[in-house]
Amino acid sequence: MALLKTNNMTMKFGGLTAVKDFNLELNKGEIVALIGPNGAGKTTAFNMISGVYKPTIGTINFKDTNITGVKPHEITKLGLARTFQNIRLFKELSVLDNVLIANHLNVNSGILSACVNNMAEYVSYFSHLLPESVASKILKSTSALGYKKEENEILEKSLFLLEKTGLVDLKDEKSSSLPYGLQRRLEIARALATNPEILLLDEPAAGMNPKETDDLTDFIQEIRDDFELTVFMIEHHMQVVMGISNKIYVLDYGVTIAEGTPQEIQNNDRVIQAYLGVSEDA
Numbered sequence: 293m294a295l296l297k298t299n300n301m302t303m304k305f306g307g308l309t310a311v312k313d314f315n316l317e318l319n320k321g322e323i324v325a326l327i328g329p330n331g332a333g334k335t336t337a338f339n340m341i342s343g344v345y346k347p348t349i350g351t352i353n354f355k356d357t358n359i360t361g362v363k364p365h366e367i368t369k370l371g372l373a374r375t376f377q378n379i380r381l382f383k384e385l386s387v388l389d390n391v392l393i394a395n396h397l398n399v400n401s402g403i404l405s406a407c408v409n410n411m412a413e414y415v416s417y418f419s420h421l422l423p424e425s426v427a428s429k430i431l432k433s434t435s436a437l438g439y440k441k442e443e444n445e446i447l448e449k450s451l452f453l454l455e456k457t458g459l460v461d462l463k464d465e466k467s468s469s470l471p472y473g474l475q476r477r478l479e480i481a482r483a484l485a486t487n488p489e490i491l492l493l494d495e496p497a498a499g500m501n502p503k504e505t506d507d508l509t510d511f512i513q514e515i516r517d518d519f520e521l522t523v524f525m526i527e528h529h530m531q532v533v534m535g536i537s538n539k540i541y542v543l544d545y546g547v548t549i550a551e552g553t554p555q556e557i558q559n560n561d562r563v564i565q566a567y568l569g570v571s572e573d574a
C-alpha cells in the first residue's frame with residue numbers, strides 16, 4: 293500500500309484550475325520529485341498535501357487515514373513535515389536554539405506540555421508569525437521550570453539532529469550568519485524534530501551554489517536512510533532531480549503531463565517541449 297496517495301486532487305481558484313486530477317503515489321523510502329514550469333501548480337499541490345489548502349475535488353490518503361482538508365498542524369502531527377521555498381528560521385537565535393524550540397514544543401509530558409503541547413507542528417508553519425522574543429522566552433521559561441530529565445532528552449535529541457545534519461559544530465552561531473545552504477539544512481533539522489515519516493521539501497536547492505547543490509544531493513539521501521523517510525520535493529535543479537529521484541511527476545498548467553523514472557522523463561517528448569527544452573532554472 294502506498295504511504296501517501298492522492299486521488300484526482302484538484303484545486304480551483306475561481307475560474308483558474310491550478311492543479312487538475314493529480315494522482316500521486318509515494319511509497320515508503322522513495323525520493324519523488326515534482327517538476328514543471330513556473331505557475332504549473334507545484335506549490336499548490338504541496339499546499340493541499342500539507343493542509344494549507346483543502347482540495348476543491350479529490351482526496352488525499354496517508355496510510356489508512358483520509359487527510360483531505362485536515363489542518364496543517366494536525367498533518368504534521370500525523371507524520372508529514374515540510375520546508376518552505378522561503379527559509380523560515382528564527383534568524384536572531386542560535387542554530388541550537390532553532391532546533392531546541394521545535395523539540396521543546398513537541399514534548400508530550402509534564403507541565404510544559406500542558407502549556408505548549410505539541411506546538412512544534414505550528415513552529416514549522418507559523419514561525420514567521422512567532423516573534424523571536426517570544427521564542428526566546430519559551431526557551432528560557434522551559435529551562436526555568438527545571439525539568440531536568442526532559443531538558444536533557446531534548447538537548448540530546450537536538451544535538452543528535454544537528455550532528456546528523458552536519459551542523460553540530462555551528463550550534464552556537466546565529467542562524468542568519470550561516471551560508472544559505474546550511475540555513476536550508478537547519479530548516480530540515482527543525483522539520484525532523486517533529487518525527488516525520490514524509491518530508492516535503494520545497495525547492496531545497498534554490499539559491500545554492502554548485503558545491504552546496506552537490507552536497508544537498510548526498511544529504512537528502514543520507515537523511516532518507518538515517519531517518520527512514522520518504523521524500524517528496526519540488527525542485528527546478530535538474531542535476532538534483534535526475535540524480536536522486538526514484539520517480540518524477542511533471543506538471544504543466546496544472547495537468548500531469550508525465551510520470552516515470554528520471555530516464556523516462558528525460559526522454560519524454562512532451563516534457564522536453566514543455567519544460568526540459570527551456571533553461572534549467574526557468
Ligand SMILES: Nc1ncnc2c1ncn2[C@@H]1O[C@H](COP(=O)(O)OP(=O)(O)OP(=O)(O)O)[C@@H](O)[C@H]1O
Pocket residue numbers: 305308310328329330331332333334335336337
Ligand atoms: N492563492 C491563490 N489564489 C489564486 N491563484 C493562485 C493562488 N495560488 C496559486 N495561484 C495560481 O495557481 C497557478 C499555480 O501556481 P503555483 O504557485 O502552484 O505554481 P508553481 O508551479 O509552484 O510555480 P513556481 O515554480 O513559480 O513556484 C498559478 O497560475 C498561480 O498564479
